[in-house]
Amino acid sequence: MxxxxxxxxxxxxxxxxxxxxxxxxxxxxxxxxxxxxxxxxxxxxxxxxxxxxxxxxxxxxxxxxxxxxxxxxxxxxxxxxxxxxxxxxxSTYEIMRAIHKSCADKIGKIQEQYANGHDDGEEIISVADLEQHLYTLDCPxxxxxxxxxxxxxxxxxxxxxxxxxxxxxxxxxxxxxxxxxxxxxxxxxxxxxxxxxxxxxxxxxxx
The missing domain is CATH 3.40.1180.10 (Decaprenyl diphosphate synthase-like)
Structure with a gap:
């Protein structure tokens, strides 16, 4: 089939x-x-x-x-x-796991942005970042x-x-x-x- x-x-x-x-x-x-x-x-x-x-x-x-x-x-x-x-x-666990892993990847950028005392609305973690850490990455x-x-x-x-x-x-x-x-x-x-x-x-x- x-x-x-x-x-x-x-x-x-x-x-x-x-x-x-x-x-x-x-x-x-x-x-x-x-x-x-x-x-x-x-x-x-x-x-x-x-x-x-x-x-x-x-x-x-x-x-x-x-x-x-x-x-x-x-x-x-x-x-x-x-x-x-x-x-x-x-699925909740899968999504939370993806968020944690994405944050770990971007921790330097997050620290830099907030150390400067401002949040300019720039996207730090994107949908694509999260999807890179989902179990289903290699599957449609x-x-x-x-x-x-x-x-x-x-x-x-x-x-x-x-x-x-x-x-x-x-x-x-x-x-x-x-x-x-x-x-x-x-x-x-x-x-x-x-x-x-x-x-x-x-x-x-x-x-």
Whole structure:
């Protein structure tokens, strides 16, 4: 179908507030699934998928963190589709992280401006600066965002990147989401594509 980038929301930072046994069972399952992806017969190996993991990975248990690091390193040179897994992630955290890193890059300029006792309105940190520090730097903004189970909220997922994204909320729960549902989602996007194309063009002209 020509889909080159897929990003999934596997585990939110807020999910760590759940019961400890529930968090632990999810971590165990995550480790198991990551290890399965690296087997020779997996879809990752077959199609040369490159895997990214986005989020505050220091919050993960050590076995999961090691599995994440192994998957990232072992697929880094793959040239096929890109699978990005948001784990220990929220968009709020991603944006705050980008702000902190941008400020660190510009700290000299900030100190100089305020040491002179004036603020001339000059832009110190730009949108481009922030985007250089987002996890999604090397990936295009998503065309489609699928929120299964009929939910109509983004739950702090890719808030910065979804300005011109087609949001869809099919009724099936994630385990029941099939190829048929995916094809339908793509068809709905194709129907709405002219509108999104026009909006993106207008935004580019304004910038």
């Amino acid at each position: 020509g889909i080159e980038y897929v990003t999934i929301y596997a585990f939110s930072i807020d999910n760590f507030k759940r019961k400890p046994d529930e968090v632990q069972s999810t971590m165990n399952l995550m480790q198991e699934k990551i290890e399965e992806l690296l087997k020779e017969e997996s879809v990752v190996t077959k199609y040369g998928v490159r895997i990214n993991f986005w989020g505050n990975l220091s919050l993960l248990s050590q076995p999961v963190r090691l599995a994440v690091e192994k998957a990232t390193v072992s697929t880094a040179k793959n040239s096929g589709p890109v699978l990005s897994v948001c784990v220990a992630y929220t 903004d998503p065309d489609i965002l699928i929120r299964t189970s009929g939910e109509t909220r983004l739950s702090n997922f890719l808030l910065w990147q979804t300005t011109f994204t087609h949001l869809q909320n099919p009724a099936p729960l994630w385990p029941e989401f099939s190829l048929m549902h995916l094809v339908w989602v793509v068809l709905m996007y194709q129907k709405a594509y002219p509108y999104f194309k026009e909006r993106r063009s207008k935004c580019k002209r304004m910038h």
